[in-house]
Amino acid sequence: MPHHTHSGMHEHKAKALKNLRYAFVTVSTSRFEAKLGEKTIPDESIEVAKKLIEANGDTLVEYVLIPDNPRLLLEAFLELAVREDIDVIVFSGGTGPAPSDVTIQTLGQVLEKTLTGFGDVFRYLSYNEIGPPAFLTNSVAGIFSGKLVFLLPGSPNAVKLALEKLILPESGHILSLARGK
Numbered sequence: 001m002p003h004h005t006h007s008g009m010h011e012h013k014a015k016a017l018k019n020l021r022y023a024f025v026t027v028s029t030s031r032f033e034a035k036l037g038e039k040t041i042p043d044e045s046i047e048v049a050k051k052l053i054e055a056n057g058d059t060l061v062e063y064v065l066i067p068d069n070p071r072l073l074l075e076a077f078l079e080l081a082v083r084e085d086i087d088v089i090v091f092s093g094g095t096g097p098a099p100s101d102v103t104i105q106t107l108g109q110v111l112e113k114t115l116t117g118f119g120d121v122f123r124y125l126s127y128n129e130i131g132p133p134a135f136l137t138n139s140v141a142g143i144f145s146g147k148l149v150f151l152l153p154g155s156p157n158a159v160k161l162a163l164e165k166l167i168l169p170e171s172g173h174i175l176s177l178a179r180g181k
Helices: 005-015 031-037 044-055 068-079 102-105 114-129 131-137 156-178
Strands: 021-027 058-068 087-092 140-144 146-150
Touching: 005 131, 021 044, 021 068, 044 058, 044 087, 058 068, 068 087, 068 102, 068 146, 087 140, 087 156, 102 146, 114 131, 114 140, 114 156, 146 156
Parallel strands: 021 058, 021 087, 087 146
Antiparallel strands: 140 146
């Protein structure tokens, strides 16, 4: 197995893009309907994400709330994907086994490249925290139009785990590779 030398790791980090700009999309029919009725269901996931993204020296530039609806998922995705001021798009919610969970089926196949290792490592980390229910975690990462896209479960713990352990430490490096820098 090839291993990284100490200098190799420095080079790896030196080429990584910094000050990334994030968009966060909560996919939740219940929250969306509450908002339409001018009620608010607290969205812990966006609060966790905003705190972690900013603590990492990055910026949250957009927050979107949509219901579990394939057309609205695709619309939100394409609107964010063409924006010049966004590097990473995180979708949270709609990844489970329920009939209403359509995030993976809708967006997974639209990605230009899929980073299949992300889901594997995320499930492994989840398994260490929550045990067997981790295999219900359908998570996908990929590239679309020079942007990094993550499809995550809707729980604040899942968002925290993915951001802390995988997304924030590696996104700059992945983007530098994806954009051929």
